[in-house]
Amino acid sequence: xxxxxxxxxxxxxxxxxxxxxxxxxxxxxxxxxxxxxxxxxxxxxxxxxxxxxxxxxxxxxxxxxxxxxxxxxxxxxxxxxxxxxxxxxxxxxxxxxxxxxxxxxxxxxxxxxxxxxxxxxxxxxxxxxxxxxxxxxxxxxxxxxxxxxxxxxxxxxxxxxxxxxxxxxxxxxxxxxxxxxxxxxxxxxxxxxxxxxxxxxxxxxxxxxxxxxxxxxxxxxx
Amino acid sequence: xxxxxxxxxxxxxxxxxxxxxxxxxxxxxxxxxxxxxxxxxxxxxxxxxxxxxxxxxxxxxxxxxxxxxxxxxxxxxxxxxxxxxxxxxxxxxxxxxxxxxxxxxxxxxxxxxxxxxxxxxxxxxxxxxxxxxxxxxxxxxxxxxxxxxxxxxxxxxxxxxxxxxxxxxxxxxxxxxxxxxxxxxxxxxxxxxxxxxxxxxxxxxxxxxxxxxxxxxxxxxxxxxxxxxxxxxxxxxxxxxxxxxxxxxxxxxxxxxxxxxxxxxxxxxxxxxxxxxxxxxxxxxxxxxxxxxxxxxxxxxxxxxxxxxxxxxxxxxxxxxxxxxxxxxxxxxxxxxxxxxxxxxxxxxxxxxxxxxxxxxxxxxxxxxxxxxxxxxxxxxxxxxxxxxxxxxxxxxxxxxxxx
Numbered sequence: 100x101x102x103x104x105x106x107x108x109x110x111x112x113x114x115x116x117x118x119x120x121x122x123x124x125x126x127x128x129x130x131x132x133x134x135x136x137x138x139x140x141x142x143x144x145x146x147x148x149x150x151x152x153x154x155x156x157x158x159x160x161x162x163x164x165x166x167x168x169x170x171x172x173x174x175x176x177x178x179x180x181x182x183x184x185x186x187x188x189x190x191x192x193x194x195x196x197x198x199x200x201x202x203x204x205x206x207x208x209x210x211x212x213x214x215x216x217x218x219x220x221x222x223x224x225x226x227x228x229x230x231x232x233x234x235x236x237x238x239x240x241x242x243x244x245x246x247x248x249x250x251x252x253x254x255x256x257x258x259x260x261x262x263x264x265x266x267x268x269x270x271x272x273x274x275x276x277x278x279x280x281x282x283x284x285x286x287x288x289x290x291x292x293x294x295x296x297x298x299x300x301x302x303x304x305x306x307x308x309x310x311x312x313x314x315x316x317x318x319x320x321x
Numbered sequence: 322x323x324x325x326x327x328x329x330x331x332x333x334x335x336x337x338x339x340x341x342x343x344x345x346x347x348x349x350x351x352x353x354x355x356x357x358x359x360x361x362x363x364x365x366x367x368x369x370x371x372x373x374x375x376x377x378x379x380x381x382x383x384x385x386x387x388x389x390x391x392x393x394x395x396x397x398x399x400x401x402x403x404x405x406x407x408x409x410x411x412x413x414x415x416x417x418x419x420x421x422x423x424x425x426x427x428x429x430x431x432x433x434x435x436x437x438x439x440x441x442x443x444x445x446x447x448x449x450x451x452x453x454x455x456x457x458x459x460x461x462x463x464x465x466x467x468x469x470x471x472x473x474x475x476x477x478x479x480x481x482x483x484x485x486x487x488x489x490x491x492x493x494x495x496x497x498x499x500x501x502x503x504x505x506x507x508x509x510x511x512x513x514x515x516x517x518x519x520x521x522x523x524x525x526x527x528x529x530x531x532x533x534x535x536x537x538x539x540x541x542x543x544x545x546x547x548x549x550x551x552x553x554x555x556x557x558x559x560x561x562x563x564x565x566x567x568x569x570x571x572x573x574x575x576x577x578x579x580x581x582x583x584x585x586x587x588x589x590x591x592x593x594x595x596x597x598x599x600x601x602x603x604x605x606x607x608x609x610x611x612x613x614x615x616x617x618x619x620x621x622x623x624x625x626x627x628x629x630x631x632x633x634x635x636x637x638x639x640x641x642x643x644x645x646x647x648x649x650x651x652x653x654x655x656x657x658x659x660x661x662x663x664x665x666x667x668x669x670x671x672x673x674x675x676x677x678x679x680x681x682x683x684x685x686x687x688x689x690x691x692x693x694x695x696x697x698x699x700x701x702x703x704x705x706x707x708x709x710x711x712x713x714x715x716x717x718x719x720x721x722x723x724x725x
Contacts, residue, residue, distance in 0.1 A: 153625060153715040174629050181627020192622045192719060209627040254626070 100262065100294050101127040101150060106159035108145050108317075119145045121317045123159070129261070132288040132295045134305035137314035143298040144266055146314070150296060151184055151264045152176045164261060181209050185255030185293075187284075189267035191247040193239040199250050200226065200235040206258040225253035229283060245276030252283055256293070263287070265297040269304055281307060328612040329644065332605060336648025336698060337655055339601040340691055344656035345663065346597065347690045348681040350590075352495040354567045355686060359437040359494050365534050366434060368499055369394060369527040369543075369563035374556045382578075385561070386523025387514060393546055394527045394561070399538040404430035404528045405508060406500075411480050415467070421671075422463060424480060425502035426511040434530045435500050442474045442489035445507055449488075453509035458489035462677055463503040480504065481512070496676045499526070499566070521559075529563060536565065598698060605702035613637055613710045620710050621718030630711035637710065641703030642696060649695035656683065 106123040109116055120142045127133050135143045148154040149161065152168060160169045164183055171179065185206075186192075193202050203222040207213050213221075226232045229249040239247055248268060255263050265284065269277030281304050287293050297308065305311045313321040356363040372389065374381045385394075390405050397403065406427035413420050425431075432444035441464075445456050457480070464473045464487075477484040485506060494501040508514075508525075517524045531539045540563065547559045564572065568581040575585030613620075620633060628636075660681035668675045710718075 148716055151625070153719075174631075177624070177627050177629040177632075180625065186625050188719070192618060192625075194619045194622060196619075205623065206626040209623075209629070209632055258626075 185260035187265040337652035340652025367563040371562040383522040426508040609706035633711035637707035642699035645699030
């Protein structure tokens with residue numbers, strides 16, 4: 100599903116060159132739930148951003164869903180993200196000016212041929228899946244952290260993406276809420292066969308996934 | 322928009338003030354050049370207000386006299402009607418107050434070329450002009466001044482020591498128009514004409530209503546009239562200057578006394594509009610960069626989920642145009658008060674001759690122009706910030722746009 104070959108990411112300023120990722124080769128299979136672990140600054144999030152096509156590697160190639168995506172134009176990258184990828188962020192990144200349902204609908208706004216009614220229907224279905232169908236008209240700041248992350252999950256799944264990339268999705272939540280969010284992701288992986296790559300610091304959460312990859316100083320160590 | 326109240330208020334203030342100034346400016350130009358009542362035939366109405374006399378290679382310009390006009394500018398094949406008129410002023414003393422009035426001496430044809438709305442009575446006719454009848458058509462403002470709200474018809478009032486009888490009351494023309502006056506009387510009652518009227522030089526203008534919009538025929542006929550020998554004795558040749566309101570505006574705005582230059586007019590008007598719009602637009606760009614910059618996280622989220630730069634530019638520009646249109650409506654409302662304020666300001670320079678406070682009228686044309694200006698302002702001030710934001714790196718945008 101995701102094939103990373105010789106990925107390197109270097110951040111350059113006038114005086115310093117920082118190697119964030121060094122020669123990463125990684126294969127993630129379709130339907131797999133993978134956790135990426137490592138200390139802060141080891142390159143986990145950078146790798147996830149590269150997988151999510153939000154950032155470009157300095158060197159190397161990315162093949163996703165049998166498609167070489169490294170050299171795609173900005174427009175095609177946007178389309179690929181819209182159709183194939185879903186994101187869950189540690190700090191939720193919900194739009195405060197939009198209601199819960201409008202936040203969830205957002206990915207479908209950029210998909211051609213979907214009517215407003217269809218968007219609403221699918222948003223309600225997604226919210227149903229995460230148990231928040233009673234909160235459609237609320238605004239993000241009226242929700243708890245766990246509820247916000249569940250809205251973010253609904254937003255990530257509304258477009259039926261093949262891959263979900265989650266950057267420390269339980270990092271801002273207490274253990275009970277974290278557990279709830281983790282169970283939701285496990286359920287999605289099992290029932291829908293969605294490939295999930297999750298960056299986490301939490302070993303207990305990582306253990307629940309099918310594979311744990313460890314990173315250190317920009318390199319994959321296991 | 323409502324959540325960023327400070328920036329929204331600042332943006333709305335900038336837009337509304339800009340649109341206010343543009344509206345007053347556009348209203349002024351509209352009243353000078355457009356076919357608004359009572360000047361509904363402006364595009365085929367020529368005002369002849371200057372004669373050039375050439376003698377030994379030297380040119381002398383003059384305002385024509387009534388006798389010159391009546392002798393030379395009459396019975397033209399290409400015109401439907403010709404009217405002669407001059408504007409004077411008179412002072413009245415009423416209830417211990419001194420007030421100045423604009424007085425127009427004219428003829429019966431004046432009412433055929435123009436389309437004044439009579440609220441009372443009628444215009445004077447050929448007989449009254451021929452007989453030098455002391456009759457007057459007055460504006461509503463003058464009626465209110467002399468007669469309060471009572472009927473004015475048949476009542477008399479003094480002009481330069483002589484009493485005139487009111488036979489008609491009209492809605493006032495724009496004070497920026499050549500046909501504006503407080504009082505209209507037959508030119509045959511002009512007692513000063515002997516003093517002011519020479520063979521060629523005088524104080525009168527002619528208003529020529531062409532049969533068609535092709536004004537070249539009128540000009541050609543005027544030229545041929547001036548070619549007739551002995552039109553004016555003691556000069557080599559004579560040229561009359563007759564222009565429409567638009568041509569007059571073009572002449573004055575292009576600083577050319579003799580011929581309209583539309584290219585120069587467009588440049589001058591363009592420069593004024595750019596000055597009115599560019600400085601606010603630059604400020605709005607800066608405000609918008611900050612305002613949109615505060616939405617960096619949102620931009621990052623939208624990009625993450627598949628928004629293209631084009632999607633974001635469209636969204637942000639449309640949002641900006643909506644704000645601009647709201648600001649434009651406020652500006653349009655403010656322009657009513659601003660124009661009245663401007664009239665009060667102008668009136669302080671000449672307290673005797675006061676302009677009516679409703680001198681600036683917002684026509685549909687002006688409204689349309691303001692709408693266009695709003696869209697233009699919205700585009701100018703919205704495109705660059707939107708484009709800048711849409712190109713922002715997603716990762717940085719998600720972190721709040723620290724690299725903007």
